[in-house]
Amino acid sequence: MLTKLTVRNFKRFGEAEIELGNPVVFVGPNNSGKTTALQALALWHIGLKRWNEKRRGKKTPGQRPGVTINRRDLIALPVPDSNLLWRDLHVRDIRRSNGSQETSNIRVDLIVDGVTAKSPWTCGLEFDYANEESFYCRPLRRPDAEGARFPVPDEASNINVAYLPPMSGLAANETRLDPGAVNVRVGEGRTAEVLRNLCYRLVEQQADRTAWDIIHDRVQHLFGVDLDEPRYIAERGEIVMTYRERSGVRLDLSSAGRGLQQVLLLLSYIHANPNTALLLDEPDAHLEILRQRQIYNLLSDVAAQQQCQVIIASHSEIFLNEAADRDVVVAFVGTPHRIDDRGSQLLKSLKEIGCEQYYQAEQMGWVLYVEGATDLAILSAFARNLGHDAAGVLERPFACFVQNNSTAAQSHFHGLREAKNDLVGFAIFDRLDRELPADPHLRMYQWKRREIGNYLCRPDVLYEYAAKSVVESVPGPLFEEGELNKRREAMVKCVADFVPRVALRDSNDQWWHDTKASDEFLDRVFADFYKALGLPNMLRKTDYHVLARLMRPDWIDSEVKHVLDLIVETAGSAKPRDEGL
Structure with missing residues (x-):
């Protein structure tokens, strides 16, 4: 997994450190550097591949150790001139001293930190401009030893990176392409010309067609359509792909909505690139507000199944709100920085009542208030493990995060009722040790235990996590x-x-009931656990929903089922805007 990116002199960045995670969401205004950060990772990967092709296993020459990269090799960041990769096009530094002129190269430095199996590693590369068509790449030089360079770790050499730009529509006809041609078109943003090829490759290359069956079932669940397998028409050299509506009518894929095409592109691309760091640029494009949370969770789940790391650049407030309390969020406002303060002004402003929340209230007819996205993810995991009806309800609810503040929940709820006067809601809080106010429209409940984390506190679950972490971090069964x-x-x-x-x-x-589980127990346990292993802590408070997935049904307290029953009851009494249409 990639954990940090350091960039110097690349495009708009003078110097920036960008924390990474799995998943991580980059947010910020247009032209703030989100896509540039994705391209920096793609360039680092290209440089690493070229270096390994020419120098891996060989002695590096003392003079001119770099390898040449042609700009046409930059399939993920096509540029007409190599100097466009340098900040302000500044590739040389010229100084005059004592009547003489000294020229030095300005280098682009890209340094990536990561953890593979049990080993942290760092791999830095530097790039020197040669001419408009090419530049040189080599390992980063050591500041403390003249001429010496940092080694390229074997762990970094095994990392794969794949970049997917925003969806650009769909061509009416699509010729069959080799994998290299597909990658070039994807890098150029011509995704309209490759969707059928990606699907066809999954069907053609996998004998059991497991990946295609999974995609077929997910699209059917999300959009209610039945995808047909892509077919190659040899006479025309084209790939055709159709789907069937609920009515039974068969249509060409070009007739499908942009949202369906976008989700199909994402799923096929992830399945075509397993064990990869996926750089997804605006995967929320063309998706309705209500479906964006569902797709964010879908991307996280599918990527985990394919053992992929997901790095997302997005404008979606839904993506931000979903990731803010459970995953890594990096704000590209000024210098890129991680947002991990629930009370920060940026998150606060994005969680105020806005038009998109009024829209969701009308569409859903009910609202769920929880402390944060981690609590929602834990409830959803509990429901799935129990096979409870709430699993479907919690798949894409209209959820608001109120940080255990009943007054804020009521204020927000009644603000929404100004626009939809038949809105109903359910709010769940940590144990407050005081009576909650009665509200005929907003049902409120507080856990009998200290907080939701207390329902995860079983030694069995922690032992299960320790065993599960072995499978994810050890290279083989040996x-x-x-x-x-x-x-x-x-x-x-x-x-x-x-x-x-x-x-x-x-x-x-x-x-087990009265201890504040997250701060006083789980935080300390995992800090000591990973310290004993000599690894950075990989499970913090925002990730505790992972433990909920490991809970067996007989380990889940009966109170949890009662709360899920109340959620289903509230959702069942809602009156969505499209009801009866």
């Missing part, structure tokens, strides 16, 4: 058993260090 024992022992010790003995013996002990 090393799994030893690492499994090591991680399980580390987790057992961490749990024993922080849980009283009486609570370890009794899962119903009051300690």
